[in-house]
Amino acid sequence: MSRPSVRDRLTDAALTLFDERGYEQTTVEDIVERAGVGRTTFFRHYGSKEAVIFPDHDRLLDAVRDRLTTSSHATGLVAVSDAVRLVLLHYLEEGDLARRRYALTSKVAALRDREIASVGRYQRLFREFITDWMGDRTPGASLRAEIMAAAVVSAHNHVLRRWLRGECADPVAEIDEAMRDVIALFAPAGTPQGTTDRSTDGTTVLAFRSDQDLDALLPELRRLLTGSSKG
Amino acid sequence: MSRPSVRDRLTDAALTLFDERGYEQTTVEDIVERAGVGRTTFFRHYGSKEAVIFPDHDRLLDAVRDRLTTSSHATGLVAVSDAVRLVLLHYLEEGDLARRRYALTSKVAALRDREIASVGRYQRLFREFITDWMGDRTPGASLRAEIMAAAVVSAHNHVLRRWLRGECADPVAEIDEAMRDVIALFAPAGTPQGTTDRSTDGTTVLAFRSDQDLDALLPELRRLLTGSSKG
DNA sequence: CATACTTACGGTACTGAGTCCCACCAGGGG
DNA sequence: CCCCTGGTGGGACTCAGTACCGTAAGTATG
Known part of the structure; x- marks a missing residue:
């Protein structure tokens, strides 16, 4: 030996x-x-x-990048979800090391900062992928992509932390569920949950700002709801 | 002199x-x-x-914390949106310094990491506030809170970067629109539940998501605009 | 005016992270 | 046998950050 x-x-x-x-x-x-x-x-x-505490983060980042570039078969968020599962599995395989790291990053500010910075690299990767996948045809698409990436990473961190704290028996199941939630959040409502399947887009998102009464606003409201179904 | x-x-x-x-x-x-x-x-x-490049981030963080704790009048995401606007305005006031910092953080990895870490502090603050505000009655509430915080911060960063790059003439208008989008994203579909904030300066911000007709929504709308802010 | 006290500054010396360079010593072919 | 190569150790160096001390410029108080 x-x-x-x-x-x-x-x-x-x-x-x-x-x-x-x-x-x-x-x-x-x-x-x-x-x-x-x-x-x-x-x-x-x-x-x-x-x-010493953050070994081969670079290699994992490369693996994620590879997974993203080779998974053009899946739709954007699904591909990202796959990649995220890859990251989570990596931590799970680390086992004890991951937990010791968590204990350290919880105490030492410098290490927590480094952890956050490396998470930021994943998020950047995801953001670029999603942006690329969506193409920024519409204004606000890049914002949406950014929020998507943030949501996916947040879901991962959430499940990971639960596992690190021992609050979670089956992290893989939880990450899958969390990812479904995230995807459902961004998917147009009506389609995934089947609440009201309308033809194109049954959802109406309305946001406005005014200092007038509701009754005074009604015509404008009605115009918004009927006229501009943003495509 | x-x-x-x-x-x-x-x-x-x-x-x-x-x-x-x-x-x-x-x-x-x-x-x-x-x-x-x-x-x-x-x-x-x-x-x-x-x-030298990141002056008084601590003070700004404190200001945001104060704003959050003293703004119990607004519902969760709206309060967070206000706080985020505070942060953006701070950067806008910095003016040239903010742009020079952006140029540096774009080139130097160490500085970019530090920037991300400090953004993480805001996100943590928001997450804690939202978690506190929602109360984790339902499972998955803390995940939702985390994603909300991430989305809000992402929206801020998105608008800020656009302004830093000179792609954006009116960042305040853009941040307001982005925040409305974020709020609308998390407003539950189906039931016309929304968020209102009418205490700022006589204006009413309304955001909701629904798949029903306007006429069917009217009673609920009226309730939101008249009753809810009184409690 | 003189005496303390305070505040901001400069200098020196130190620790510790990270880099550079050189020397050493294996093993593995020619 | 020599040469080459890869992993190693050591020593000197740079630089960020800290601790400590001395000092000049106010400022209040007698």
Whole structure:
């Protein structure tokens, strides 16, 4: 039986020390001393002190990108949902490491910021994909794409955090349900839930601002509801 | 005529140097040399090198928190929309500084990460407020709250970026429209339940979603406009 | 006017992250 | 045998950020 790899020794040493004396109180010097390697070796394996806790985020990001580009068969949000499930599964496979990371990011502000920043990268990826998929024919399409990406990522984070806190037995089932909710949120009402299946678009979304009485507004209201069914 | 304050000299020197030779290529030493002050003084005014570009984010965050806690008169998403408008107006008042910051965050990854992290703080604030406001009676309420917060923040960022890029003449009008869209997105379909906010300046903002005829909606509409704000 | 107290500033020295370079030492062909 | 290559260790360096101390300029108080 061979000794564990240098990389593993480093992660072990780092996480142990982070637990013992806290993240900021642990220097890279401490880590390499416990791991029994040189300081240079640490930075060769992990580009920074933070990176010990966030391993191969880049590779996962690439995997997500690949999944998105090769899944043109599915409609936009469904493809994104698939990619998101990929991310969640990655965390699930990490198992204990993911939970230790969560404990750390909950305490250390710098790590929480880094976590958020890396989430932002996924969101950016999704946004670009959805924007590309929708094409910004209509004004407001890019806004809609952005909100979609944000919603998808939020759903993922929500389920992930529930699992990390141990509040969730079957995260895969929950992510699927959450994704269905998100898709239903953006799908034109009437079609997915089958409440009232009208031909084109039974939904009426109305938003206006006025300082007049309702009765004074009625003609304008009626005009909005009958005339402009925004296509 | 007195010389500009130390703080202003520091920001000027920093931004100029960042433009000239880039962010990473500029040391704090360079900045203080050009500003004609000591190195210690720099860190007294700005806690870090990045903070020169992101001034008083903490104060703005506090302002948003105050606005949220004191705006119990409005329903959840409307209160959040008001707070978001506050943030946007802050950026608009910054004017040139905001644009220079945008140019920098577009190039330097570290700064972009910091920007995203600070946006995450707003989102967290909104999420907590909405969660609190909705109360998680139903399962999935906290997920919904999280998505709402994400959507609101996304809308803000979208309009802000458009303004920063000079693609947008009237950002306040756009943010209001975007917020109406967001509110309409989350208003439940089928039942003409909507949100109203009539306390600001005599104007009434109404947003709802329905698949029924206007005539069928009228009673509910009238209830929203007359009864609900009284309680 | 003199004495304290306060506030802002500058300087020095230090820690710690991250980089660079060079030297070492395996193994694996020629 | 030498050469080449990849992983390693060490030492020196840059730079951000902190701690501490000394000092000059107000400002109140006697």
